[in-house]
Amino acid sequence: MNNETIPVITIDGPSGSGKGTIGRALARELGWHFLDSGALYRVLALAALRRGLALDDESALAELAARLDVRFPAEGDGVILDGEAVDREIRSEKAGDAASRVATLPAVRAALLERQRAFRTAPGLVADGRDMGSVVFPDAPLKIYLTASAEERARRRYQQLREKGIEADMAALVEEIAARDARDMNRPVAPLKPAEDAVIIDTSALDIDATLDQVRQLVAERLGRAG
Template sequence: MTVFKDQTAPVLTIDGPSGSGKGTVSTMLARELGWHFLDSGALYRLTALCALNHGIDLDQDADVAVLAEHLDIRFDVDNGSVFLEGDDVTRELRTEKTGEAASRVAAYPAVRQALLARQRAFRVEPGLVADGRDMGTVVFPDATLKVFLTASSEERARRRYEQLKGSGVATSYDEVLSEVMARDERDSSRAASPLVPAEDARILDSTHLTVEEVLETIRADLGKLSLR
């Protein structure tokens, strides 16, 4: 855990695999603290979706990286909407197809480098809550507090399956579990910024925890740093 010794805005990073609950927890904490919020996964999903929309081969890392550098995107903080080239793509970003494509392009070093400066630009006063997979290891290695939120693959698949079913998406639990496990393997074994906890991260397993219990643990850690 690193405490800032200068005037740089504080950062709380929450990393972890898909379905661990980090998006929900990060959003709630950012709202509660009155800090800015970065959903880094959305940037990779936007890059992937833009590539799909323009027929760019996802195996061509150089082409995808150029696209990432010039993304025309806008986040509406009031209602949580995300716009790509002027179109509201909030729902499209959360589909399994986009998620799968995002996991593929995120493995490219050139794409990660192209989006690095954009992510770091979110670090402004009064503070930032950054949700992702390498926030504490690569993007903000000097973060004030680092959390790695995880859960069993079965539980994460169950959560995702219930979410998709509630949205009217036809799928099966086995199919979702297979996708979760494949994404975990790809994210944790990639050469560029693999999904691993930072050495000084607080590791939280949310398999048997409620959202409120996870929040309480992080609140307590923040309280020790006198940031709340």
């Protein structure tokens, strides 16, 4: 089986839309590999911050991206950078904001593009991100775009942080999410938007189970597989 024949399901959308939770759950149900592409950018941003690199130093960031030692263990939800679990650090607002900034740099995106495509291995891949369907896997047989209001996404993020014992300000989260949306949607390289053939699902009024049910139905219709 060559790379192009391996099925891919892409799940794109803004931060807090539920794409990571849905993507990982779907991958587990199908027995497929999972790619959290946003984590790659967050890991790169964290590595850059640790090394004291400027977030606008495109050449240095691209060089770092090309040799980044990052792994997604088959079991669990962990992300390993240089042999260290960095799940908590990369999910911070600081890392998220830095990731959004480095993701605007063409050389950085090019350096990570092939690495993302290398996750496409048998029996299949569920890829979660912002441009998985529009740029990275344009031939994917099923493309999904999850969205939700900025207020609802901020509420979800607030709850996640509080559950982890991290203090957060709801109003500040709404502002940060809205600003990130504007930056991601208006960036010149791979702006955040649904692929032309993506199925759009608004999760503002849906819980995880209801969203996953809709996704399972799409998988059965498009790929003839049950989640």
